[in-house]
Amino acid sequence: LIFGIVLAVITFWLFAQTTLNVAPTMRDDLRISESLTNIAVSITALFSGIFIVVAGSLADGLGRVKLTYVGLAFGILGSLLIAISPPNTGVFLLTGRIIQGLSAACIMPATLALMKAYFDGKERQRALSFWSIGSWGGSGVSALFGGLVASSLGWRWIFWISILIAVVSFLLMRGTPESKVESKKVSRFDWYGFAAFIIAMVAVNIVIGQGAALGWLNPSIVTLAVVFVIATVIFFKVESGNPNGFVDLTLFNNKTYAGATLSNFLLNGAAGTLLVALALVQQGAGLSSLQSGLLTIGYLVAILSTIRVGEKLLQRRGARKPMLMGCAITAAGILLTTFTFLLARQYMIVAFVGFTLFGIGLGFYATPSTDAALSNVPDERAGAASGIYKMASSLGAAFGVAISAALLTALSELDTSFTAMSDLFLGRIDNVTIRFAAAVALLFNGLMVIIAINAIMVTLPKDNRLSPRA
Helix, strand or coil, X not given: CHHHHHXXXXXHHHHHCCHHHHHHHHHHHHCCCHHHHHHHHHHHHHHHHHHHHHHHHHHHHHCHHHHHHHHHHHHHHHHHHHHCCCCCCCHHHHHHHHHHHHHHHHHHHHHHHHHHHHCCHHHHHHHHHHHHHHHHHHHHHHHHHHHHHHHHCCCHHHHHHHHHHHHHHHHHHCCCCCCXXXXXXXXXXXXXXXXXXXXXXXXXXXXXXXXXXXXXXXXHHHHHHHHHHHHHHHHHHHHCCCCCCCCXXXXXXXXXXXXXXXXXXXXXXXXXXXXXXXXXXXXXCCCCHHHHHHCCHHHHHHHHHHHHHHHHHHHHHCCHHHHHHHHHHHHHHHHHHCCCCCCHHHHHHHHHHHHHHHHHHHHHHHHHHHHHHHHCCCHHHHHHHHHHXXXXXXXXXXXXXXXXXXXXXXXXXXXXXXXXXXXXCCCCCCCHHHHHHHHHHHHHHHHHHHHHHHHHHHHCCCCCCCCCCC
């Protein structure tokens, strides 16, 4: 069961997020624009975040195993559309990426709830560690796996293999007893809040992804920005005090849950580090997707080997200390990747060390954060709490990647005749603009981690005990 769940969880990261590394190859093969490619990269996490709370509620009512199967089916369909994408159009690619987002929305909260339903105490913490290996570890595998397959078989094979893994996951989980909330009260769905949330998220994602290409003062971009603000105001007005709200905002009255969820959003947002650094060494230094993916081996090994360490630290010291320790190490790793002024060979070494520290930090953080969020809410609200927690993961990744890509694209288009900053960079100066752009985008990712550290320090208790349940 655990192995089947891990494979189900890893499908999102291993296959949906391989685009962080192979996006330039896909763009060239499909002959689509860079701005459209950036949207394709981030849209999966965006739609996962939009629908994950709804899927978590459905998992509680209809069955967690059943919804996991639905998620696997969506994953197969989305991968199929991407694998057969014709050139000169992004329709198949974008549709497939959206469906992959729906797949993750079903799989993530359903499998997380299964772990909570079938395990307790230290066994649950161990099960969550394995779940985290699939989730956080999958993000480490994705870049290396994508580069390897794209360089040897072609990028389309990434998604054919995705279909095979989804089938294996289904076979491993087949026969698992269903788990659901038998006494779940059926209430009227909050369509107004849900619609406002969708409109706000899609609008702001398009603004971020297309603002540089169309112009920030373009009437379409300005209109969408206004739509985002209005929809956000409507969302909070509808949700406030609504007992059947699309998002249960009262959960955030619990400071520990709020801190774990906010820091989870920000740490997942730092996934933009992978996109920017890998794009830099491909576009600025001429590396292939496989060669750039090799830079993340340390990240992969570190995160897989330290997740269980984070579990042990949680049991001995509580959630706060390993979460802070993990964030600090992650920030240090991201800082090293900003050293784009170095020569290419030097930068690759520094980036390798940076990625490794990034992985160690996430490994320390993953299980304590998840346990702090889930163990600190009443059982009857666990489904809603896990849905919101995972929504934070997906939306964090979506916006972190989208903003990082937007910064990289916009700043890379600076006037190449502007060489005043070239004296700060070693080696070639013909790629100074992209190196400068990458440094700024990477610093943005580091800033998110710094904010996460402050959020944890303010919200989580200093002793080993979590705050009382909400």
